[in-house]
Amino acid sequence: MPELPEVETVRRGLAAHLIGQVVTGVVVRQARLRWPVPDSLALQLPGQTIRQVERRAKYLLLGTAAGTAIVHLGMTGRLCWVAADTPLRKHDHIDLLLDGGQCLRFNDSRRFGAWLWTTEPPEQHPLLRALGPEPFDAAFSGAYLHRCAQGRTAAVKTFIMDHHIVVGVGNIYANEALFAAGIDPLRPAGRLTEIEWERLAGAIRTVLTDAIRQGGTTLRDFVGSRGEPGYFQQRLCVYDRYRDPCPRCGEPIQRCRIGQRASYYCPRCQR
DNA sequence: ACTGGCTCCTGAGGGC
DNA sequence: TGCCCTCAGGAGCCAG
Structure with a gap:
Protein backbone atom coordinates (compact mmCIF):
# COMPACT_ATOMS: atom_id res chain seq x y z
CA MET A 1 0.00 0.00 0.00
CA PRO A 2 1.49 3.32 -0.98
CA GLU A 3 2.37 5.38 2.06
CA LEU A 4 3.98 8.79 1.92
CA PRO A 5 7.47 7.53 1.04
CA GLU A 6 6.08 5.52 -1.84
CA VAL A 7 4.03 8.46 -3.08
CA GLU A 8 7.06 10.73 -2.89
CA THR A 9 9.10 8.22 -4.85
CA VAL A 10 6.34 8.02 -7.44
CA ARG A 11 6.25 11.82 -7.61
CA ARG A 12 9.97 12.02 -8.33
CA GLY A 13 9.73 9.44 -11.08
CA LEU A 14 6.69 11.13 -12.55
CA ALA A 15 8.28 14.56 -12.53
CA ALA A 16 11.17 13.25 -14.61
CA HIS A 17 8.80 11.81 -17.23
CA LEU A 18 5.88 14.23 -17.26
CA ILE A 19 7.06 17.81 -16.88
CA GLY A 20 6.91 19.61 -20.21
CA GLN A 21 4.75 16.92 -21.81
CA VAL A 22 1.53 17.91 -23.56
CA VAL A 23 -1.56 15.89 -22.71
CA THR A 24 -3.22 14.83 -25.96
CA GLY A 25 -6.10 12.91 -24.43
CA VAL A 26 -7.61 11.40 -21.32
CA VAL A 27 -9.32 8.01 -21.46
CA VAL A 28 -11.53 7.12 -18.49
CA ARG A 29 -12.66 3.49 -18.69
CA GLN A 30 -13.89 3.26 -15.12
CA ALA A 31 -15.13 6.50 -13.55
CA ARG A 32 -16.23 4.90 -10.28
CA LEU A 33 -13.17 5.40 -8.12
CA ARG A 34 -13.13 6.75 -4.54
CA TRP A 35 -15.21 9.56 -5.98
CA PRO A 36 -16.63 9.69 -9.49
CA VAL A 37 -13.98 10.91 -11.93
CA PRO A 38 -15.36 14.30 -13.04
CA ASP A 39 -16.05 14.92 -16.72
CA SER A 40 -14.01 18.10 -16.41
CA LEU A 41 -10.82 16.04 -16.18
CA ALA A 42 -11.17 14.65 -19.70
CA LEU A 43 -12.61 17.92 -21.00
CA GLN A 44 -10.04 20.36 -19.68
CA LEU A 45 -6.76 18.46 -19.40
CA PRO A 46 -6.18 17.66 -23.11
CA GLY A 47 -4.09 20.32 -24.81
CA GLN A 48 -2.45 21.31 -21.54
CA THR A 49 1.25 21.07 -20.74
CA ILE A 50 2.19 19.50 -17.41
CA ARG A 51 4.07 22.26 -15.59
CA GLN A 52 4.55 20.79 -12.13
CA VAL A 53 4.32 17.44 -10.39
CA GLU A 54 3.86 18.21 -6.71
CA ARG A 55 2.72 16.27 -3.67
CA ARG A 56 0.58 17.24 -0.70
CA ALA A 57 0.12 14.47 1.85
CA LYS A 58 -0.47 11.42 -0.35
CA TYR A 59 -2.11 13.44 -3.10
CA LEU A 60 -0.16 13.89 -6.33
CA LEU A 61 -0.80 17.21 -8.05
CA LEU A 62 -0.30 17.44 -11.80
CA GLY A 63 -0.27 21.16 -12.48
CA THR A 64 -1.16 22.86 -15.78
CA ALA A 65 -2.04 26.42 -16.79
CA ALA A 66 -5.75 25.49 -16.86
CA GLY A 67 -5.97 23.60 -13.59
CA THR A 68 -4.62 20.75 -11.53
CA ALA A 69 -5.29 17.03 -11.62
CA ILE A 70 -5.42 15.65 -8.08
CA VAL A 71 -4.42 11.98 -7.98
CA HIS A 72 -4.53 9.61 -5.02
CA LEU A 73 -3.30 6.02 -5.24
CA GLY A 74 -5.51 4.74 -2.43
CA MET A 75 -4.56 1.20 -1.46
CA THR A 76 -3.70 -0.38 -4.77
CA GLY A 77 -3.27 2.45 -7.26
CA ARG A 78 -0.34 2.22 -9.66
CA LEU A 79 0.94 4.55 -12.34
CA CYS A 80 2.80 3.02 -15.25
CA TRP A 81 4.64 4.74 -18.05
CA VAL A 82 3.81 2.74 -21.19
CA ALA A 83 3.44 3.10 -24.94
CA ALA A 84 -0.11 4.17 -25.77
CA ASP A 85 -0.78 0.95 -27.69
CA THR A 86 0.23 -1.33 -24.81
CA PRO A 87 -2.48 -3.97 -24.31
CA LEU A 88 -4.80 -3.29 -21.42
CA ARG A 89 -4.71 -5.29 -18.25
CA LYS A 90 -7.39 -5.84 -15.68
CA HIS A 91 -8.18 -2.67 -13.70
CA ASP A 92 -6.47 -0.26 -16.11
CA HIS A 93 -8.95 2.54 -15.41
CA ILE A 94 -7.40 5.74 -16.76
CA ASP A 95 -4.91 6.68 -19.49
CA LEU A 96 -3.24 10.05 -19.76
CA LEU A 97 -2.12 10.18 -23.39
CA LEU A 98 0.93 12.30 -24.09
CA ASP A 99 2.50 13.68 -27.23
CA GLY A 100 5.10 11.28 -28.52
CA GLY A 101 2.84 8.24 -28.10
CA GLN A 102 3.57 7.63 -24.46
CA CYS A 103 0.90 7.10 -21.87
CA LEU A 104 0.58 7.37 -18.11
CA ARG A 105 -1.68 4.46 -17.19
CA PHE A 106 -3.54 4.20 -13.90
CA ASN A 107 -4.33 0.74 -12.59
CA ASP A 108 -6.25 0.30 -9.34
CA SER A 109 -7.86 -3.01 -8.44
CA ARG A 110 -9.65 -1.83 -5.31
CA ARG A 111 -10.60 1.58 -6.68
CA PHE A 112 -9.83 3.41 -3.45
CA GLY A 113 -7.78 5.80 -5.56
CA ALA A 114 -8.96 9.10 -7.00
CA TRP A 115 -8.57 11.35 -10.03
CA LEU A 116 -10.05 14.80 -9.59
CA TRP A 117 -9.71 18.12 -11.36
CA THR A 118 -9.65 21.60 -9.90
CA THR A 119 -9.22 25.02 -11.44
CA GLU A 120 -8.59 26.61 -8.05
CA PRO A 121 -5.19 26.64 -6.39
CA PRO A 122 -5.04 23.01 -5.23
CA GLU A 123 -4.27 23.88 -1.61
CA GLN A 124 -7.76 25.43 -1.46
CA HIS A 125 -9.47 22.25 -2.58
CA PRO A 126 -11.75 20.85 0.15
CA LEU A 127 -9.67 17.68 0.35
CA LEU A 128 -6.43 19.57 0.93
CA ARG A 129 -7.53 22.67 2.78
CA ALA A 130 -7.74 21.23 6.31
CA LEU A 131 -4.67 19.00 6.18
CA GLY A 132 -2.03 19.26 8.88
CA PRO A 133 1.64 19.95 8.20
CA GLU A 134 3.96 17.68 6.27
CA PRO A 135 6.26 15.68 8.57
CA PHE A 136 9.25 17.55 7.09
CA ASP A 137 7.76 21.03 7.57
CA ALA A 138 9.33 23.32 10.13
CA ALA A 139 5.83 23.56 11.64
CA PHE A 140 5.94 19.88 12.58
CA SER A 141 7.64 19.32 15.91
CA GLY A 142 7.23 17.72 19.30
CA ALA A 143 5.98 21.01 20.70
CA TYR A 144 3.38 21.22 17.94
CA LEU A 145 2.14 17.67 18.61
CA HIS A 146 2.13 18.29 22.34
CA ARG A 147 -0.02 21.38 21.84
CA CYS A 148 -2.48 19.61 19.52
CA ALA A 149 -2.82 16.65 21.88
CA GLN A 150 -3.95 18.62 24.90
CA ASN A 175 3.51 1.26 14.09
CA GLU A 176 7.19 1.62 13.23
CA ALA A 177 7.53 5.17 14.54
CA LEU A 178 5.91 4.28 17.87
CA PHE A 179 8.28 1.35 18.20
CA ALA A 180 11.29 3.54 17.37
CA ALA A 181 10.14 6.07 19.97
CA GLY A 182 9.43 3.40 22.59
CA ILE A 183 5.84 4.52 23.11
CA ASP A 184 2.85 2.26 23.76
CA PRO A 185 0.44 2.85 20.84
CA LEU A 186 -2.60 2.61 23.14
CA ARG A 187 -1.68 5.49 25.42
CA PRO A 188 -4.09 8.43 25.28
CA ALA A 189 -2.53 11.20 23.19
CA GLY A 190 -3.17 13.79 25.88
CA ARG A 191 -1.04 11.91 28.40
CA LEU A 192 2.27 12.03 26.54
CA THR A 193 4.93 14.43 27.80
CA GLU A 194 6.55 16.96 25.51
CA ILE A 195 9.77 14.94 25.70
CA GLU A 196 7.90 11.92 24.41
CA TRP A 197 6.31 13.95 21.63
CA GLU A 198 9.79 15.18 20.62
CA ARG A 199 10.95 11.59 20.45
CA LEU A 200 7.92 10.58 18.41
CA ALA A 201 8.20 13.51 15.99
CA GLY A 202 11.83 12.59 15.42
CA ALA A 203 10.95 8.93 14.95
CA ILE A 204 8.27 9.78 12.38
CA ARG A 205 10.78 11.80 10.38
CA THR A 206 13.47 9.14 10.63
CA VAL A 207 11.20 6.28 9.64
CA LEU A 208 9.84 8.21 6.65
CA THR A 209 13.28 9.45 5.58
CA ASP A 210 14.70 5.93 5.63
CA ALA A 211 11.78 4.66 3.61
CA ILE A 212 12.13 7.41 1.01
CA ARG A 213 15.84 6.64 0.73
CA GLN A 214 15.04 2.98 0.15
CA GLY A 215 12.31 3.86 -2.30
CA GLY A 216 14.88 5.75 -4.27
CA THR A 217 16.72 2.53 -4.93
CA THR A 218 13.96 -0.05 -5.11
CA LEU A 219 11.36 2.05 -6.86
CA ARG A 220 13.58 3.99 -9.23
CA ASP A 221 12.05 2.55 -12.36
CA PHE A 222 8.52 2.22 -11.07
CA VAL A 223 7.23 3.72 -14.30
CA GLY A 224 9.10 1.22 -16.42
CA SER A 225 7.09 -0.71 -18.95
CA ARG A 226 6.98 -3.70 -16.65
CA GLY A 227 4.54 -1.78 -14.55
CA GLU A 228 5.41 -3.63 -11.37
CA PRO A 229 6.03 -0.99 -8.76
CA GLY A 230 7.40 -3.46 -6.23
CA TYR A 231 6.69 -1.49 -3.11
CA PHE A 232 9.69 -1.99 -0.97
CA GLN A 233 9.63 -4.54 1.77
CA GLN A 234 12.04 -2.65 3.91
CA ARG A 235 12.99 -4.22 7.17
CA LEU A 236 10.03 -3.49 9.39
CA CYS A 237 10.64 -3.91 13.10
CA VAL A 238 7.10 -4.64 14.29
CA TYR A 239 4.52 -4.29 11.51
CA ASP A 240 3.10 -7.70 10.53
CA ARG A 241 5.51 -9.40 12.93
CA TYR A 242 3.09 -10.87 15.43
CA ARG A 243 4.94 -13.26 17.77
CA ASP A 244 8.31 -12.58 16.12
CA PRO A 245 11.02 -11.58 18.59
CA CYS A 246 11.38 -7.86 19.16
CA PRO A 247 14.56 -6.78 17.31
CA ARG A 248 15.62 -4.84 20.39
CA CYS A 249 14.83 -7.10 23.36
CA GLY A 250 13.62 -10.42 21.95
CA GLU A 251 10.19 -10.27 23.57
CA PRO A 252 7.44 -11.55 21.22
CA ILE A 253 5.72 -8.76 19.29
CA GLN A 254 2.10 -8.28 20.31
CA ARG A 255 -0.85 -7.47 18.08
CA CYS A 256 -4.08 -5.65 18.78
CA ARG A 257 -6.64 -3.52 16.99
CA ILE A 258 -6.65 0.22 17.47
CA GLY A 259 -9.28 2.21 15.63
CA GLN A 260 -10.07 -0.72 13.32
CA ARG A 261 -6.41 -1.02 12.37
CA ALA A 262 -3.97 -3.84 12.98
CA SER A 263 -1.40 -2.65 15.47
CA TYR A 264 1.90 -4.25 16.46
CA TYR A 265 4.15 -3.38 19.36
CA CYS A 266 6.71 -4.67 21.82
CA PRO A 267 5.14 -4.79 25.29
CA ARG A 268 8.55 -4.45 26.94
CA CYS A 269 10.15 -1.68 24.83
CA GLN A 270 7.03 0.44 24.37
CA ARG A 271 5.66 2.13 27.47
C1' DA B 1 -14.99 19.41 19.45
C1' DC B 2 -13.91 14.65 19.54
C1' DT B 3 -14.38 9.87 18.97
C1' DG B 4 -15.37 5.64 17.03
C1' DG B 5 -17.59 3.03 13.53
C1' DC B 6 -18.91 2.53 8.69
C1' DT B 7 -18.04 2.49 3.91
C1' DC B 8 -16.16 1.86 -0.73
C1' DC B 9 -13.54 -2.58 -3.39
C1' DT B 10 -10.91 -6.78 -4.76
C1' DG B 11 -7.37 -10.19 -3.98
C1' DA B 12 -5.03 -13.04 -0.79
C1' DG B 13 -5.04 -16.60 2.35
C1' DG B 14 -6.98 -20.08 5.38
C1' DG B 15 -10.01 -24.00 6.23
C1' DC B 16 -12.15 -27.92 4.56
C1' DT C 1 -8.13 -28.35 -6.96
C1' DG C 2 -11.77 -25.55 -5.71
C1' DC C 3 -14.99 -23.17 -3.12
C1' DC C 4 -16.34 -20.11 0.47
C1' DC C 5 -15.42 -17.08 4.06
C1' DT C 6 -12.82 -13.47 6.29
C1' DC C 7 -9.85 -9.86 6.33
C1' DA C 8 -6.91 -6.03 4.95
C1' DG C 9 -6.70 -1.02 4.38
C1' DG C 10 -6.85 5.19 3.06
C1' DA C 11 -9.48 8.34 4.49
C1' DG C 12 -13.87 10.82 4.14
C1' DC C 13 -18.15 10.87 6.37
C1' DC C 14 -21.55 10.69 9.92
C1' DA C 15 -23.88 9.75 14.26
C1' DG C 16 -23.57 10.15 19.06
Whole structure:
Protein backbone atom coordinates (compact mmCIF):
# COMPACT_ATOMS: atom_id res chain seq x y z
CA MET A 1 0.00 0.00 0.00
CA PRO A 2 1.49 3.32 -0.98
CA GLU A 3 2.37 5.38 2.06
CA LEU A 4 3.98 8.79 1.92
CA PRO A 5 7.47 7.53 1.04
CA GLU A 6 6.08 5.52 -1.84
CA VAL A 7 4.03 8.46 -3.08
CA GLU A 8 7.06 10.73 -2.89
CA THR A 9 9.10 8.22 -4.85
CA VAL A 10 6.34 8.02 -7.44
CA ARG A 11 6.25 11.82 -7.61
CA ARG A 12 9.97 12.02 -8.33
CA GLY A 13 9.73 9.44 -11.08
CA LEU A 14 6.69 11.13 -12.55
CA ALA A 15 8.28 14.56 -12.53
CA ALA A 16 11.17 13.25 -14.61
CA HIS A 17 8.80 11.81 -17.23
CA LEU A 18 5.88 14.23 -17.26
CA ILE A 19 7.06 17.81 -16.88
CA GLY A 20 6.91 19.61 -20.21
CA GLN A 21 4.75 16.92 -21.81
CA VAL A 22 1.53 17.91 -23.56
CA VAL A 23 -1.56 15.89 -22.71
CA THR A 24 -3.22 14.83 -25.96
CA GLY A 25 -6.10 12.91 -24.43
CA VAL A 26 -7.61 11.40 -21.32
CA VAL A 27 -9.32 8.01 -21.46
CA VAL A 28 -11.53 7.12 -18.49
CA ARG A 29 -12.66 3.49 -18.69
CA GLN A 30 -13.89 3.26 -15.12
CA ALA A 31 -15.13 6.50 -13.55
CA ARG A 32 -16.23 4.90 -10.28
CA LEU A 33 -13.17 5.40 -8.12
CA ARG A 34 -13.13 6.75 -4.54
CA TRP A 35 -15.21 9.56 -5.98
CA PRO A 36 -16.63 9.69 -9.49
CA VAL A 37 -13.98 10.91 -11.93
CA PRO A 38 -15.36 14.30 -13.04
CA ASP A 39 -16.05 14.92 -16.72
CA SER A 40 -14.01 18.10 -16.41
CA LEU A 41 -10.82 16.04 -16.18
CA ALA A 42 -11.17 14.65 -19.70
CA LEU A 43 -12.61 17.92 -21.00
CA GLN A 44 -10.04 20.36 -19.68
CA LEU A 45 -6.76 18.46 -19.40
CA PRO A 46 -6.18 17.66 -23.11
CA GLY A 47 -4.09 20.32 -24.81
CA GLN A 48 -2.45 21.31 -21.54
CA THR A 49 1.25 21.07 -20.74
CA ILE A 50 2.19 19.50 -17.41
CA ARG A 51 4.07 22.26 -15.59
CA GLN A 52 4.55 20.79 -12.13
CA VAL A 53 4.32 17.44 -10.39
CA GLU A 54 3.86 18.21 -6.71
CA ARG A 55 2.72 16.27 -3.67
CA ARG A 56 0.58 17.24 -0.70
CA ALA A 57 0.12 14.47 1.85
CA LYS A 58 -0.47 11.42 -0.35
CA TYR A 59 -2.11 13.44 -3.10
CA LEU A 60 -0.16 13.89 -6.33
CA LEU A 61 -0.80 17.21 -8.05
CA LEU A 62 -0.30 17.44 -11.80
CA GLY A 63 -0.27 21.16 -12.48
CA THR A 64 -1.16 22.86 -15.78
CA ALA A 65 -2.04 26.42 -16.79
CA ALA A 66 -5.75 25.49 -16.86
CA GLY A 67 -5.97 23.60 -13.59
CA THR A 68 -4.62 20.75 -11.53
CA ALA A 69 -5.29 17.03 -11.62
CA ILE A 70 -5.42 15.65 -8.08
CA VAL A 71 -4.42 11.98 -7.98
CA HIS A 72 -4.53 9.61 -5.02
CA LEU A 73 -3.30 6.02 -5.24
CA GLY A 74 -5.51 4.74 -2.43
CA MET A 75 -4.56 1.20 -1.46
CA THR A 76 -3.70 -0.38 -4.77
CA GLY A 77 -3.27 2.45 -7.26
CA ARG A 78 -0.34 2.22 -9.66
CA LEU A 79 0.94 4.55 -12.34
CA CYS A 80 2.80 3.02 -15.25
CA TRP A 81 4.64 4.74 -18.05
CA VAL A 82 3.81 2.74 -21.19
CA ALA A 83 3.44 3.10 -24.94
CA ALA A 84 -0.11 4.17 -25.77
CA ASP A 85 -0.78 0.95 -27.69
CA THR A 86 0.23 -1.33 -24.81
CA PRO A 87 -2.48 -3.97 -24.31
CA LEU A 88 -4.80 -3.29 -21.42
CA ARG A 89 -4.71 -5.29 -18.25
CA LYS A 90 -7.39 -5.84 -15.68
CA HIS A 91 -8.18 -2.67 -13.70
CA ASP A 92 -6.47 -0.26 -16.11
CA HIS A 93 -8.95 2.54 -15.41
CA ILE A 94 -7.40 5.74 -16.76
CA ASP A 95 -4.91 6.68 -19.49
CA LEU A 96 -3.24 10.05 -19.76
CA LEU A 97 -2.12 10.18 -23.39
CA LEU A 98 0.93 12.30 -24.09
CA ASP A 99 2.50 13.68 -27.23
CA GLY A 100 5.10 11.28 -28.52
CA GLY A 101 2.84 8.24 -28.10
CA GLN A 102 3.57 7.63 -24.46
CA CYS A 103 0.90 7.10 -21.87
CA LEU A 104 0.58 7.37 -18.11
CA ARG A 105 -1.68 4.46 -17.19
CA PHE A 106 -3.54 4.20 -13.90
CA ASN A 107 -4.33 0.74 -12.59
CA ASP A 108 -6.25 0.30 -9.34
CA SER A 109 -7.86 -3.01 -8.44
CA ARG A 110 -9.65 -1.83 -5.31
CA ARG A 111 -10.60 1.58 -6.68
CA PHE A 112 -9.83 3.41 -3.45
CA GLY A 113 -7.78 5.80 -5.56
CA ALA A 114 -8.96 9.10 -7.00
CA TRP A 115 -8.57 11.35 -10.03
CA LEU A 116 -10.05 14.80 -9.59
CA TRP A 117 -9.71 18.12 -11.36
CA THR A 118 -9.65 21.60 -9.90
CA THR A 119 -9.22 25.02 -11.44
CA GLU A 120 -8.59 26.61 -8.05
CA PRO A 121 -5.19 26.64 -6.39
CA PRO A 122 -5.04 23.01 -5.23
CA GLU A 123 -4.27 23.88 -1.61
CA GLN A 124 -7.76 25.43 -1.46
CA HIS A 125 -9.47 22.25 -2.58
CA PRO A 126 -11.75 20.85 0.15
CA LEU A 127 -9.67 17.68 0.35
CA LEU A 128 -6.43 19.57 0.93
CA ARG A 129 -7.53 22.67 2.78
CA ALA A 130 -7.74 21.23 6.31
CA LEU A 131 -4.67 19.00 6.18
CA GLY A 132 -2.03 19.26 8.88
CA PRO A 133 1.64 19.95 8.20
CA GLU A 134 3.96 17.68 6.27
CA PRO A 135 6.26 15.68 8.57
CA PHE A 136 9.25 17.55 7.09
CA ASP A 137 7.76 21.03 7.57
CA ALA A 138 9.33 23.32 10.13
CA ALA A 139 5.83 23.56 11.64
CA PHE A 140 5.94 19.88 12.58
CA SER A 141 7.64 19.32 15.91
CA GLY A 142 7.23 17.72 19.30
CA ALA A 143 5.98 21.01 20.70
CA TYR A 144 3.38 21.22 17.94
CA LEU A 145 2.14 17.67 18.61
CA HIS A 146 2.13 18.29 22.34
CA ARG A 147 -0.02 21.38 21.84
CA CYS A 148 -2.48 19.61 19.52
CA ALA A 149 -2.82 16.65 21.88
CA GLN A 150 -3.95 18.62 24.90
CA GLY A 151 -7.06 16.98 26.32
CA ARG A 152 -7.22 14.34 23.59
CA THR A 153 -8.20 10.88 24.80
CA ALA A 154 -7.72 9.02 21.52
CA ALA A 155 -4.88 6.50 21.35
CA VAL A 156 -1.60 8.08 20.33
CA LYS A 157 -1.46 5.78 17.31
CA THR A 158 -4.86 6.96 16.06
CA PHE A 159 -3.84 10.55 16.78
CA ILE A 160 -0.69 10.52 14.64
CA MET A 161 -2.63 8.91 11.78
CA ASP A 162 -5.12 11.82 11.81
CA HIS A 163 -4.35 13.92 8.76
CA HIS A 164 -5.62 17.05 10.41
CA ILE A 165 -2.70 16.67 12.83
CA VAL A 166 0.07 15.53 10.48
CA VAL A 167 -0.15 14.03 7.01
CA GLY A 168 1.43 10.97 5.54
CA VAL A 169 1.62 8.68 8.58
CA GLY A 170 -0.15 5.52 7.49
CA ASN A 171 -0.65 2.36 9.47
CA ILE A 172 2.73 0.76 8.77
CA TYR A 173 4.81 3.80 9.66
CA ALA A 174 2.65 4.68 12.66
CA ASN A 175 3.51 1.26 14.09
CA GLU A 176 7.19 1.62 13.23
CA ALA A 177 7.53 5.17 14.54
CA LEU A 178 5.91 4.28 17.87
CA PHE A 179 8.28 1.35 18.20
CA ALA A 180 11.29 3.54 17.37
CA ALA A 181 10.14 6.07 19.97
CA GLY A 182 9.43 3.40 22.59
CA ILE A 183 5.84 4.52 23.11
CA ASP A 184 2.85 2.26 23.76
CA PRO A 185 0.44 2.85 20.84
CA LEU A 186 -2.60 2.61 23.14
CA ARG A 187 -1.68 5.49 25.42
CA PRO A 188 -4.09 8.43 25.28
CA ALA A 189 -2.53 11.20 23.19
CA GLY A 190 -3.17 13.79 25.88
CA ARG A 191 -1.04 11.91 28.40
CA LEU A 192 2.27 12.03 26.54
CA THR A 193 4.93 14.43 27.80
CA GLU A 194 6.55 16.96 25.51
CA ILE A 195 9.77 14.94 25.70
CA GLU A 196 7.90 11.92 24.41
CA TRP A 197 6.31 13.95 21.63
CA GLU A 198 9.79 15.18 20.62
CA ARG A 199 10.95 11.59 20.45
CA LEU A 200 7.92 10.58 18.41
CA ALA A 201 8.20 13.51 15.99
CA GLY A 202 11.83 12.59 15.42
CA ALA A 203 10.95 8.93 14.95
CA ILE A 204 8.27 9.78 12.38
CA ARG A 205 10.78 11.80 10.38
CA THR A 206 13.47 9.14 10.63
CA VAL A 207 11.20 6.28 9.64
CA LEU A 208 9.84 8.21 6.65
CA THR A 209 13.28 9.45 5.58
CA ASP A 210 14.70 5.93 5.63
CA ALA A 211 11.78 4.66 3.61
CA ILE A 212 12.13 7.41 1.01
CA ARG A 213 15.84 6.64 0.73
CA GLN A 214 15.04 2.98 0.15
CA GLY A 215 12.31 3.86 -2.30
CA GLY A 216 14.88 5.75 -4.27
CA THR A 217 16.72 2.53 -4.93
CA THR A 218 13.96 -0.05 -5.11
CA LEU A 219 11.36 2.05 -6.86
CA ARG A 220 13.58 3.99 -9.23
CA ASP A 221 12.05 2.55 -12.36
CA PHE A 222 8.52 2.22 -11.07
CA VAL A 223 7.23 3.72 -14.30
CA GLY A 224 9.10 1.22 -16.42
CA SER A 225 7.09 -0.71 -18.95
CA ARG A 226 6.98 -3.70 -16.65
CA GLY A 227 4.54 -1.78 -14.55
CA GLU A 228 5.41 -3.63 -11.37
CA PRO A 229 6.03 -0.99 -8.76
CA GLY A 230 7.40 -3.46 -6.23
CA TYR A 231 6.69 -1.49 -3.11
CA PHE A 232 9.69 -1.99 -0.97
CA GLN A 233 9.63 -4.54 1.77
CA GLN A 234 12.04 -2.65 3.91
CA ARG A 235 12.99 -4.22 7.17
CA LEU A 236 10.03 -3.49 9.39
CA CYS A 237 10.64 -3.91 13.10
CA VAL A 238 7.10 -4.64 14.29
CA TYR A 239 4.52 -4.29 11.51
CA ASP A 240 3.10 -7.70 10.53
CA ARG A 241 5.51 -9.40 12.93
CA TYR A 242 3.09 -10.87 15.43
CA ARG A 243 4.94 -13.26 17.77
CA ASP A 244 8.31 -12.58 16.12
CA PRO A 245 11.02 -11.58 18.59
CA CYS A 246 11.38 -7.86 19.16
CA PRO A 247 14.56 -6.78 17.31
CA ARG A 248 15.62 -4.84 20.39
CA CYS A 249 14.83 -7.10 23.36
CA GLY A 250 13.62 -10.42 21.95
CA GLU A 251 10.19 -10.27 23.57
CA PRO A 252 7.44 -11.55 21.22
CA ILE A 253 5.72 -8.76 19.29
CA GLN A 254 2.10 -8.28 20.31
CA ARG A 255 -0.85 -7.47 18.08
CA CYS A 256 -4.08 -5.65 18.78
CA ARG A 257 -6.64 -3.52 16.99
CA ILE A 258 -6.65 0.22 17.47
CA GLY A 259 -9.28 2.21 15.63
CA GLN A 260 -10.07 -0.72 13.32
CA ARG A 261 -6.41 -1.02 12.37
CA ALA A 262 -3.97 -3.84 12.98
CA SER A 263 -1.40 -2.65 15.47
CA TYR A 264 1.90 -4.25 16.46
CA TYR A 265 4.15 -3.38 19.36
CA CYS A 266 6.71 -4.67 21.82
CA PRO A 267 5.14 -4.79 25.29
CA ARG A 268 8.55 -4.45 26.94
CA CYS A 269 10.15 -1.68 24.83
CA GLN A 270 7.03 0.44 24.37
CA ARG A 271 5.66 2.13 27.47
C1' DA B 1 -14.99 19.41 19.45
C1' DC B 2 -13.91 14.65 19.54
C1' DT B 3 -14.38 9.87 18.97
C1' DG B 4 -15.37 5.64 17.03
C1' DG B 5 -17.59 3.03 13.53
C1' DC B 6 -18.91 2.53 8.69
C1' DT B 7 -18.04 2.49 3.91
C1' DC B 8 -16.16 1.86 -0.73
C1' DC B 9 -13.54 -2.58 -3.39
C1' DT B 10 -10.91 -6.78 -4.76
C1' DG B 11 -7.37 -10.19 -3.98
C1' DA B 12 -5.03 -13.04 -0.79
C1' DG B 13 -5.04 -16.60 2.35
C1' DG B 14 -6.98 -20.08 5.38
C1' DG B 15 -10.01 -24.00 6.23
C1' DC B 16 -12.15 -27.92 4.56
C1' DT C 1 -8.13 -28.35 -6.96
C1' DG C 2 -11.77 -25.55 -5.71
C1' DC C 3 -14.99 -23.17 -3.12
C1' DC C 4 -16.34 -20.11 0.47
C1' DC C 5 -15.42 -17.08 4.06
C1' DT C 6 -12.82 -13.47 6.29
C1' DC C 7 -9.85 -9.86 6.33
C1' DA C 8 -6.91 -6.03 4.95
C1' DG C 9 -6.70 -1.02 4.38
C1' DG C 10 -6.85 5.19 3.06
C1' DA C 11 -9.48 8.34 4.49
C1' DG C 12 -13.87 10.82 4.14
C1' DC C 13 -18.15 10.87 6.37
C1' DC C 14 -21.55 10.69 9.92
C1' DA C 15 -23.88 9.75 14.26
C1' DG C 16 -23.57 10.15 19.06
